[in-house]
Amino acid sequence: MENMPIKTTRRLTETAIMIALATCLSYVTLFSAPMGGSITLFSQVPIIIIGYRYGVKWGAATGVVYGILQMLLQGLGNFAYVKGFLAYLVLIFADYVIAFAVLGIGGAIFRKTISNQTAALALGGVMASLLRFICHFISGVTIWGEYADGWQSVWVYSLGYNGFYMLFEGIISVVGLVALSLVFDFNKPDLIKRKKTQNAEK
16 A cells, blocks of 8 residues: 555645646637637646546645636736626636636546546546536626627626637547546556556456
């Protein structure tokens, strides 16, 4: 059995690396949606993988840390566009803290129910993206609705704005997760995916 301090250190180190990787990837914009919102290069993937490897609680906590970093590094300017304490709370939690916590939750949710790693990660990517979209949709309806055109309802505005870029963000994440799952075994500490041989020892 792996020594507990070593196991904890490995987990903390790996989590820190994946948060840093996700943060770097969030700056790589593949394209910007017409209504707003950016589609990034696999930035959700590292957090989803941490959730898959270490469970709901650890994944959610990792997502919270990542969300706070996103807010501090890229989102502080958004506070200038909303007014009032409640609006600030919605912005903090719906657009950052909870919105990114669900990435870790989505990554973990299918691990114990689906034995196939690729399927579990792919469905986890779909679920994580859907949950994140719901968070942003709520934010769009509650605090960003004033930016809707006069002919649009806030519901249609939020659906179009957040749905468009999150759809592509989700697709890109699933593609990345499936590709990585074919190379690495995320159930093992060393991530090595060993091929089964016919002459394996019994």
